[in-house]
Amino acid sequence: MTSVNALSGHAEGLRGLHIAGLLGLALKRLREEILVDGEQQFPGLRVSHFRLLELIPDSGARITDLAEIAGMTKQGLGQHVDYLQERGYAESERVAGDRRVRLVRRTAEGDRAMEFSRASIDRVEQEWKRRLGAEKFELLRETLVEVCGPLDEELEWLSRP
Amino acid sequence: MTSVNALSGHAEGLRGLHIAGLLGLALKRLREEILVDGEQQFPGLRVSHFRLLELIPDSGARITDLAEIAGMTKQGLGQHVDYLQERGYAESERVAGDRRVRLVRRTAEGDRAMEFSRASIDRVEQEWKRRLGAEKFELLRETLVEVCGPLDEELEWLSRP
DNA sequence: CCGAAGAAGTAAAGCAGCCTTACTACCGAG
DNA sequence: CTCGGTAGTAAGGCTGCTTTACTTCTTCGG
Numbered sequence: 001m002t003s004v005n006a007l008s009g010h011a012e013g014l015r016g017l018h019i020a021g022l023l024g025l026a027l028k029r030l031r032e033e034i035l036v037d038g039e040q041q042f043p044g045l046r047v048s049h050f051r052l053l054e055l056i057p058d059s060g061a062r063i064t065d066l067a068e069i070a071g072m073t074k075q076g077l078g079q080h081v082d083y084l085q086e087r088g089y090a091e092s093e094r095v096a097g098d099r100r101v102r103l104v105r106r107t108a109e110g111d112r113a114m115e116f117s118r119a120s121i122d123r124v125e126q127e128w129k130r131r132l133g134a135e136k137f138e139l140l141r142e143t144l145v146e147v148c149g150p151l152d153e154e155l156e157w158l159s160r161p
Numbered sequence: 162m163t164s165v166n167a168l169s170g171h172a173e174g175l176r177g178l179h180i181a182g183l184l185g186l187a188l189k190r191l192r193e194e195i196l197v198d199g200e201q202q203f204p205g206l207r208v209s210h211f212r213l214l215e216l217i218p219d220s221g222a223r224i225t226d227l228a229e230i231a232g233m234t235k236q237g238l239g240q241h242v243d244y245l246q247e248r249g250y251a252e253s254e255r256v257a258g259d260r261r262v263r264l265v266r267r268t269a270e271g272d273r274a275m276e277f278s279r280a281s282i283d284r285v286e287q288e289w290k291r292r293l294g295a296e297k298f299e300l301l302r303e304t305l306v307e308v309c310g311p312l313d314e315e316l317e318w319l320s321r322p
Numbered sequence: 323c324c325g326a327a328g329a330a331g332t333a334a335a336g337c338a339g340c341c342t343t344a345c346t347a348c349c350g351a352g
Numbered sequence: 353c354t355c356g357g358t359a360g361t362a363a364g365g366c367t368g369c370t371t372t373a374c375t376t377c378t379t380c381g382g
Contacts, residue, residue, distance in 0.1 A: 018282050019289065020191055022305040027184045029309055034181065048368065064330060074331065076369050100330040100377050121179050128180065128308060136304055143301045144183040146293060148190055209339065225359060235360065237340050261348050261359040 033124045034117075042113045044087045050117035052080050053089065053110055060105040089113055194285045195278075203274045205248045211278035213241050214250065214271055221266040250274055 017025070031047055039045065055061075055069055067077040081104055084090035089110035095101040106114060129137040178186070192208055200206065216222075216230055228238040242265055245251035250271035256262040267275060290298040 019286055019302060019305075020188075020195065020282055022302065022309060023184060023188045023191060025309045026305050027181075027188055030181055030184060046367080062330075072368090073370065075333085075371085078331070079368085098330085098378070102331070121181055125180055132304060132307060136300075136307075139297075139300060140304045140308075141180060141183065143293060143297055144180075144187050146297075147289060147301075148183060148186045207338075223359075233339090234341060236342085236362085239360070240339085259349070259359085263360070 030124060033127070034120045036120075038116065038120060041116060042089070042109075044083075045089065045113055049080065049084055049089070050113065052077070052084065053106060053114040054117060056090070056104060056106050056110075056114075058106075060103040062101050063104060066104065084110065191285060194288070195281045197281075199277065199281060202277060203250070203270075205244075206250065206274055210241065210245055210250070211274065213238070213245065214267060214275040215278060217251070217265060217267050217271075217275075219267075221264040223262050224265060227265065245271065 035047060035050075038050065052066070052070065055066055061069075063078050063081060064074055066081070067074045070077055081090060081092065081102075085092060088107055090104055091107050092102045092104040095103050125137075132140065196208060196211075199211065213227070213231065216227055222230075224239050224242060225235055227242070228235045231238055242251060242253065242263075246253060249268055251265055252268050253263045253265040256264050286298075293301065
């Protein structure tokens with residue numbers, strides 16, 4: 001009922017989509033808007049890398065911790081870290097006292113990229129706020145929080161923004 | 162400002178996330194909720210396959226048309242069709258009069274899967290509506306439409322619900 | 323102090339869901 | 353009948369992950 005076959009929906013446009021479709025589309029739009037220029041200014045960096053850079057605290061972090069925060073495996077995260085390191089956006093060093101641990105930090109260029117990423121997201125948020133009006137925008141955010149809410153328990157945090 | 166480092170955000174939970182994070186998380190939650198049981202009841206079917214099944218009109222469609230509707234390449238879509246066909250959820254036949262064309266249809270099992278998928282999405286929509294209240298839910302939908310809106314032009318429709 | 327348990331990280335492979343490039347087979351217009 | 357365009361296919365690549373199977377190092381119990 002709520003969902004309409006896409007072919008028939010073609011006539012009524014977006015309104016024919018169910019929530020799943022709308023959320024997906026909104027996210028896609030947002031990502032497109034966020035990464036205009038980003039990939040030019042920071043060669044090699046893709047969305048997932050900007051995301052990872054934002055997760056690294058200024059004081060650095062262990063791969064294991066980053067993996068937990070990002071909700072993925074250590075190996076997966078390790079690959080991203082290697083990628084960033086090869087391109088000079090991150091660095092890591094073995095920790096004195098526990099030589100298993102690699103402490104990962106952003107480089108200066110990594111800082112720049114992270115700031116760019118945040119600024120981009122802010123820019124798009126402002127744009128959306130302008131388009132929707134502050135009131136609607138806040139309601140959107142709150143509603144999303146409410147929808148996501150009941151599962152803060154498991155810290156499988158931050159899916160794939 | 163709007164975005165907060167994830168580690169510090171940990172304390173304040175979801176509210177520390179920017180819109181991108183919230184949208185991603187909401188979508189993830191929704192998909193998880195939708196596909197409870199789905200993969201048991203219809204072995205081999207993943208989210209993308211349910212989505213494709215919904216795109217096939219009852220009268221069948223050509224791969225090229227499905228690809229356009231789904232916003233992906235013919236090859237990509239062709240792979241999905243093959244996958245569905247191997248598992249008995251779809252069938253296809255060359256069309257008399259134009260032997261290049263493969264007309265793709267759902268099988269009876271494919272119909273069942275599609276109905277299941279729609280029912281699941283409806284169920285989750287109802288659940289969300291209950292949780293949010295009808296008013297907020299409608300506002301969410303409308304706001305999402307508004308946000309996605311300005312680009313109905315390009316028919317890159319239906320990202321990846 | 324030793325040895326076992328377990329944590330940090332790595333290596334290799336695989337998979338989902340796509341895309342690009344490069345075709346073949348076929349149709350329809352002139 | 354040829355020429356241009358369309359339907360579909362084949363092969364390979366890429367991203368962003370996962371699983372399984374390690375190695376290396378630390379720590380804790382005895």
